[in-house]
Amino acid sequence: MMSSADLRTRVADARRRLEALKAARSAAETAPVDRETAITRIDEILASAHANRANHFEFLSSRAGGFSRDAFSARGSADLLGLLTVLAPSAIRETMIENIRPGGLTETERLETLAKIDASTIELEIQEELDLRDLDTTVGHEHRRRGASPAILLAPIEELIAAAQQMKPPAPAAARRTA
Amino acid sequence: MFSIDDQILNDYRRRAAAAAAALRDAYDGSQAARQERAETLAQHHRNRDNFGSDPHPADLVRLAKLDRDLEVYAADERKLRPELDYANALFGVIRDFAKEAGHDVVR
Numbered sequence: 606m607m608s609s610a611d612l613r614t615r616v617a618d619a620r621r622r623l624e625a626l627k628a629a630r631s632a633a634e635t636a637p638v639d640r641e642t643a644i645t646r647i648d649e650i651l652a653s654a655h656a657n658r659a660n661h662f663e664f665l666s667s668r669a670g671g672f673s674r675d676a677f678s679a680r681g682s683a684d685l686l687g688l689l690t691v692l693a694p695s696a697i698r699e700t701m702i703e704n705i706r707p708g709g710l711t712e713t714e715r716l717e718t719l720a721k722i723d724a725s726t727i728e729l730e731i732q733e734e735l736d737l738r739d740l741d742t743t744v745g746h747e748h749r750r751r752g753a754s755p756a757i758l759l760a761p762i763e764e765l766i767a768a769a770q771q772m773k774p775p776a777p778a779a780a781r782r783t784a
Numbered sequence: 785m786f787s788i789d790d791q792i793l794n795d796y797r798r799r800a801a802a803a804a805a806a807l808r809d810a811y812d813g814s815q816a817a818r819q820e821r822a823e824t825l826a827q828h829h830r831n832r833d834n835f836g837s838d839p840h841p842a843d844l845v846r847l848a849k850l851d852r853d854l855e856v857y858a859a860d861e862r863k864l865r866p867e868l869d870y871a872n873a874l875f876g877v878i879r880d881f882a883k884e885a886g887h888d889v890v891r
Contacts, residue, residue, distance in 0.1 A: 746799065749874060755881035758874075759793055760786035768786070 609744050612736045619733040620750055626726050633718040639709040647701045651690055658687025728772045730757050731765050738762060788887045793878065800875040803868040810864055814857035821850040 607615070637643070659680045664673045681688045689697040710718065733750070734757050740747045749758060757765065824843055831837045882889045 746795075748870065751873075755878040756785050758796075759788045759878055759882060761789040761792075764786045 607739070609740060612740050616733055616736050619729045623726060623729050626722050626729070630719060630722045633710065633715055633722065636715065637706040637709040639711045639714070640705055642711065643705045643709065644702060647698060651694065651698055654686040655690035655694070658690060659684040661688055661691070730754050731769050734758065735765055735769060788882050788885060793882055793889065796875045796878055800871040803864065803871040807861065807864040807868050810857050810860040814854060814861065817850050817853045817857060821847060821854070824850070
């Protein structure tokens with residue numbers, strides 16, 4: 606049986622780690638997409654802009670002929686990306702690729718990261734609640750953390766203990782042999 | 785994921801109700817002390833105006849005690865208000881969760 610002081614220390618440690626997991630979750634959620642996905646998007650955007658570009662030079666074939674600088678400028682500023690896909694398709698693509706943010710995640714990586722964080726969060730929250738219930742019985746009701754999972758707060762203690770035991774990593778082979 | 789333990793739900797409900805009752809007691813005590821203080825002072829003013837008498841020593845002692853009581857009640861209220869906010873917020877969250885989970889929360 607742990608002392609109240611040890612339980613409190615462990616609760617405080619769990620809360621610090623939960624805060625870190627919350628920050629990690631937020632970072633994973635808002636992380637940019639991976640480079641490959643970003644390049645696919647760039648190519649789609651450029652292809653669409655090229656396909657739907659304004660005709661910047663149509664006036665050249667008008668009956669009056671001649672080059673209308675005003676008409677060119679108006680169409681160019683109204684559809685700059687379309688114009689760039691005509692004038693400098695490689696340059697605009699390369700520039701866009703150069704601006705891809707590093708540290709991106711594929712959707713699979715993002716989902717795996719979030720799942721790992723969520724599993725660690727649940728494990729820590731269960732341990733925190735079990736420690737708090739120990740403190741509840743020894744020193745009186747302890748304040749619960751704002752944002753604590755209501756499912757865990759309301760869970761019967763036997764279910765929390767069972768869940769905590771399931772989540773425990775298997776003991777090393779040597780420890781199992783001596784147990 | 786987990787089932788809901790009615791005993792725990794009711795404990796949170798009881799704690800919220802107890803926090804509300806404690807704050808109400810402090811408030812009621814404070815109101816009663818204020819009223820008694822006002823009445824004691826009014827009596828003192830009437831005595832002074834009608835009879836020119838000095839405050840009765842017992843009244844002065846009474847007023848000093850009421851002032852001390854008021855300070856204690858004010859300190860209690862300052863301490864109990866956040867406790868009530870905490871207990872209410874927590875009970876609100878878990879009651880809403882239990883309700884959403886289809887649990888009968890009116891017990």
